[in-house]
Amino acid sequence: MRKKNSWQEFQIIDLIRQRSGRLGVRDQIGIGDDTSAHCVDPRKLELITCDALVEGVHWESPWCDPESLGVKSAAVNLSDIAAMGGTPQRAFLVLALPAKTARPFIIRLIDGLVGELSRFGVRLAGGDTVLSPGPIMVSLTVQGTAAAGAVIRRTGARPGDLLLVTGELGTASAGLGLLRRPRLRIPVRDRVVQRWLRPLPRLREGNLLAQSGKVRAMIDLSDGLAGDTRRLTQASQTGACIFASQLPVSLEARMAARALKCNPLDLALCGGEDYELLFSCPSPHAPKLINKLRKRTGTICTVVGKILPQREGLYLTRPDGCRVDMPSGWEHGASEKRDFLP
């Protein structure tokens, strides 16, 4: 889930970017990529990213337990570091809690957060706790590093590149659909909802892709393949085409989609929070990258589209061969309302 503002998020980000002035001499990347990046020394960049999860917007208490909230808060931030090809090091937590918050809730949240950070060698090194008169808010800042030449931005895609994704698409938003319908019991329920509750940050995959030197642009999928392809191509000033028939949708996601009475390809395209990596590379390098990732991390990687010149726009080739405009990004309730595909 993620209810939207009447103001779209990107409009606010654009406004902030316009008013925050120029980058400094040592700043390589400012507002508008997965993380910021600045030079520490000629060979090393520091990456910093923040992401907040707000009760009633990003999750609802009845169906999101505190450990999962902690895990998810860590994972969505680590995913941004992964999308740059970096290595996370430290995290800083701002926790806004209502006065009535029980001690066990806080302990479970912190244990979930610290546990997930530790899995990737990241320490919780500071932060702030404040009272909230309303929702719980968990805001995390993660700091990491990357080799100076090996950071992958959103801006580098070139016409002719293939577009690939790690893992599977649509499972997380199917999980959200099931979480909202606690009475809908299907055999794969637990596995599907875990993909929404506890995303897998693709840090090793991001690292390997960055080190390969073959990947030209990368972004993590928080707002759905359609929306994030739009972001990547806007940043790279290109167009793109997505092949709907090639989207990697798991059997579990298909079963969940059937139970939810929606099209699994809609979930893959417009459902959000998969936190997989979407990247572009010159087509001759794709098979080798796919093999390398599978061998070294066990993660499958799928070609889902290709980069086109900007004038050709952004479109989707449906399984029946028809071209349609790319649907817009993920919106609250999208999985139930959208019907782009036959």
Added chain:
Amino acid sequence: MRKKNSWQEFQIIDLIRQRSGRLGVRDQIGIGDDTSAHCVDPRKLELITCDALVEGVHWESPWCDPESLGVKSAAVNLSDIAAMGGTPQRAFLVLALPAKTARPFIIRLIDGLVGELSRFGVRLAGGDTVLSPGPIMVSLTVQGTAAAGAVIRRTGARPGDLLLVTGELGTASAGLGLLRRPRLRIPVRDRVVQRWLRPLPRLREGNLLAQSGKVRAMIDLSDGLAGDTRRLTQASQTGACIFASQLPVSLEARMAARALKCNPLDLALCGGEDYELLFSCPSPHAPKLINKLRKRTGTICTVVGKILPQREGLYLTRPDGCRVDMPSGWEHGASEKRDFLP
């Protein structure tokens, strides 16, 4: 203002510290000081700090304009960097806004924030914007650096040291009192409320104090002199005595206190958000430090107490010579309810 949780903030911070594990090899300071600190190279430390301001807890919309909110959010974070003797470089903003938030409000907030950051050469380099179903929350992370040998912690105070503060005490909380009583018109109103709305981060002062090599412990005054002296002495495992008759309270703060029908020394001791620096140094060095600070920055500096052995505890010498226990830290409404001094 700052309404407190039923859980005290420090209990939550202790809980987080206990559960977040040991510091890493390169981490010099973790949870529990004004900022974290880790080694970038043998000569340089990186400092990171976060502070959030929540509507209805840290401010109320009717009497806090969006520019001031932006300025204050920057200033309270810069003040933490100042308290370590560091130099801030970059800031990262997490903004949680209700759906109805008007564009001019956002612009004014960002302009206030960016303006205050720019005054100190700090760039807004990234962040996140999210929808809030309730209050506006402004959470800022500031990153900076310090020379490896010149960071000042809370832990270094030694019995016999003098305790000094920069600037004046109690003006900010007098300003808050006036903001809450819009009909209470006194001639100094504007100047007093500005000290609450737009604190002055003491970055140059913090830098000079750190470079002097004479300062043993330092903290910024966010929760009032009494509360923050307690924190500093707890961290240093010492006691302390504060001389109430020596507290630097401006004429304006005294006039405001009279209008608010409270004791100005109560405001100086238990009112919060002065964002001045409290530091300890061996007594022979105090006069030179006071002179240096006045000459180089124009900021006055006052001896307000001395560090004692831990067994002597924490107390206050009243203007009439009586010793009383140190009042506890700042609480919401403290300025109206407290009466420690004759």
